[in-house]
Amino acid sequence: MARATRLPDHPVARAAIIQHMLAGAGLRVTRPRQAIAEVLLLAWDHPDAEAVLARARAIDPSISQATTYRTLAVLADKGYLRTHNFGTGGARYEVAEQHHDHLVDVDTGAVMEFVSAEIEALQQKIADRFGYDIVDHQLVLFGKQRAKG
Amino acid sequence: MARATRLPDHPVARAAIIQHMLAGAGLRVTRPRQAIAEVLLLAWDHPDAEAVLARARAIDPSISQATTYRTLAVLADKGYLRTHNFGTGGARYEVAEQHHDHLVDVDTGAVMEFVSAEIEALQQKIADRFGYDIVDHQLVLFGKQRAKG
DNA sequence: TTAGATGCAAACAATTTGCATCAAA
DNA sequence: TTTGATGCAAATTGTTTGCATCTAA
Numbered sequence: 001m002a003r004a005t006r007l008p009d010h011p012v013a014r015a016a017i018i019q020h021m022l023a024g025a026g027l028r029v030t031r032p033r034q035a036i037a038e039v040l041l042l043a044w045d046h047p048d049a050e051a052v053l054a055r056a057r058a059i060d061p062s063i064s065q066a067t068t069y070r071t072l073a074v075l076a077d078k079g080y081l082r083t084h085n086f087g088t089g090g091a092r093y094e095v096a097e098q099h100h101d102h103l104v105d106v107d108t109g110a111v112m113e114f115v116s117a118e119i120e121a122l123q124q125k126i127a128d129r130f131g132y133d134i135v136d137h138q139l140v141l142f143g144k145q146r147a148k149g
Numbered sequence: 150m151a152r153a154t155r156l157p158d159h160p161v162a163r164a165a166i167i168q169h170m171l172a173g174a175g176l177r178v179t180r181p182r183q184a185i186a187e188v189l190l191l192a193w194d195h196p197d198a199e200a201v202l203a204r205a206r207a208i209d210p211s212i213s214q215a216t217t218y219r220t221l222a223v224l225a226d227k228g229y230l231r232t233h234n235f236g237t238g239g240a241r242y243e244v245a246e247q248h249h250d251h252l253v254d255v256d257t258g259a260v261m262e263f264v265s266a267e268i269e270a271l272q273q274k275i276a277d278r279f280g281y282d283i284v285d286h287q288l289v290l291f292g293k294q295r296a297k298g
Numbered sequence: 299t300t301a302g303a304t305g306c307a308a309a310c311a312a313t314t315t316g317c318a319t320c321a322a323a
Numbered sequence: 324t325t326t327g328a329t330g331c332a333a334a335t336t337g338t339t340t341g342c343a344t345c346t347a348a
Contacts, residue, residue: 028347030303049337064305069338085234090337103279112279119271123290126263130252132292139288141272143281177322179328198312213330218313239312 017041025078027071035059036071046084046092046102046111086111086140101139166190174227176220184208185220195233195241195260235260235289250288 018037022029035056039047047055053068072093075081082096086104101119103112119139127134167186171178188196188204196204202217221242224230231245235253250268252261268288276283 028302030347032304062305066306066339067304070303073339103276103281105281106284114275114278116271116275119268122265122268122271123288126265127252127290127292129263130261130292131295132252132254132290133295134290134292135255136291137289138291139272140286141276141281141283142285142287143276143279143283146280146282177327179322181329211330215314215331216329219328222314 014038014041021075021080025075025080027074031060032056032063032067033071035063036068037075040075040081040093040095043094046086046094048090048092050090052093084138084140101141103141103143106142106144163187163190170224170229174224174229176223180209181205181212181216182220184212185217186224189224189230189242189244192243195235195243197239197241199239201242233287233289250290252290252292255291255293 015034018034018041019029021037021041022033027033036052038059039052039055043052043055049065049068049072052072053063053065056063056068072081072083076083076093080096081093083091083093084102085091086102098115100113100115103114104110105112120137123137124134164183167183167190168178170186170190171182176182184205185201187208188201192201192204198214198217198221201221202212202214205212205217221230221232225232225242229245230242232240232242233251234240235251235258247264249262249264252263253259254261269286272286273283
């Protein structure tokens with residue numbers, strides 16, 4: 001049930017998408033950043049900085065940890081990435097497309113995505129009670145797979 | 150609008166509650182742990198480990214960082230405390246009483262608490278779709294105070 | 299050309315651990 | 324008394340930064 005990749009197969013189209021993302025974030029389009037962006041766009045999971053670095057080095061072995069963290073930070077800051085903190089370990093990243101929330105399998109660590117317009121509507125109702133406007137939210141469900149019976 | 154303290158004023162009653170919490174977690178009732186538990190039970194906010202340590206040292210200056218982290222970890226593991234990750238900085242702790250979620254003021258860092266039975270019901274409906282039972286969840290709304298009109 | 303990006307290594311921040319000593323049960 | 328708890332300091336983990344050197348624009 002792996003999600004389809006977010007990048008087209010055609011190498012020119014891929015390069016164009018990556019370029020758009022980096023330039024859109026106000027960044028120069030360098031080789032390390034292209035590798036990092038490609039890694040994120042290809043990721044079907046929610047890798048942490050270490051995993052992003054490892055995968056990026058498969059494309060270009062000279063990429064440093066510092067560049068990885070710096071690039072992740074800028075892209076997240078500019079809204080191209082979302083960061084999450086699922087309990088222990090470092091921050092985990094994913095390309096920010098349509099907003100969605102997460103269901104984490106506490107036994108396997110697998111992460112599923114979902115959206116619920118109903119929940120989002122209720123959230124704003126709650127914020128209203130406090131006199132607030134919501135600028136962001138995070139909802140993480142932790143669950144166990146139900147035994148087949 | 151500070152929440153009332155979770156501990157009674159009477160010193161004997163306070164000691165009994167703290168003892169109950171520590172013993173209930175399978176821990177020996179030591180002076181450092183009593184101080185840490187008292188700090189958490191008295192906390193009206195959501196202190197991080199550093200703040201817990203500082204407040205505990207006001208009770209007993211000899212308390213170490215290691216004991217603070219160790220005690221927080223066990224109490225959280227046993228379900229007496231909840232931990233949160235509101236963006237940057239270390240984990241933040243609070244006594245686990247009735248479950249509730251949080252609304253964080255992105256400008257001031259203030260944290261408000263709320264519960265919504267409606268949202269919780271929808272959460273289980275979503276987990277059902279994946280064949281999961283929810284064992285825990287975390288919902289954090291980030292908001293800005295609405296300008297007074 | 300030149301401002302911005304890089305790798306490296308050192309610095310930081312948050313948390314965990316080994317160990318000799320201490321104290322609750 | 325003996326098993327678990329403590330403080331200390333060192334080790335880990337995750338992340339950030341200074342700096343001399345590159346390189347995209």
